[in-house]
Amino acid sequence: MRIDLDKQKVLRIIDANLNRSREGLRVCEDIARFLLNDAKSARRFKTIRQNIFSAIKDSKIDYLELLKERDSAGDVGKFTTKKESARGNWQSVFLANIERAKESTRVLEELFKIVNKRSAEKFKKIRFAIYDIEKEVIIKHQSLSNSKHNRL
Secondary structure (H helix, E strand, C coil): CHHHHHHHHHHHHHHHHHHHHHHHHHHHHHHHHHHCCCHHHHHHHHHHHHHHHHHHHHCCCCHHHHHHHCCCCCCCCCCCCHHHHCCCCHHHHHHHHHHHHHHHHHHHHHHHHHHCHHHHHHHHHHHHHHHHHHHHHHHHCHHHHCCCCCCC
């Protein structure tokens, strides 16, 4: 019984981070597409999102299994923090969401080391692709690196 409970908790974390990574990438994709008019970067963000879908499909985890473990109503971290509510401009939205995508793919990489080692490697590659596109977009669009909300 203990093993099943642990598996359920791991699946719940995987589900949350799959959602988080895809949501963050979608926000970045739309900013690249609609605000920056950067078709190449928008396509790259979309490709990375699609790679996440492929990685989860290849992992042999049943999506229905993930959905069964989802507990949005009981999620103790679902409330918006003041920091999340304080986005001052589109640049801060982009930077927050690229961070969200990197962090969540790291969580997926680590948890898939337990569930499916080959998938863990796929999530590692996805994470590094996010690092690369982050660098490319910020260097290409100086308005992102000059943002007063930039954390560096």
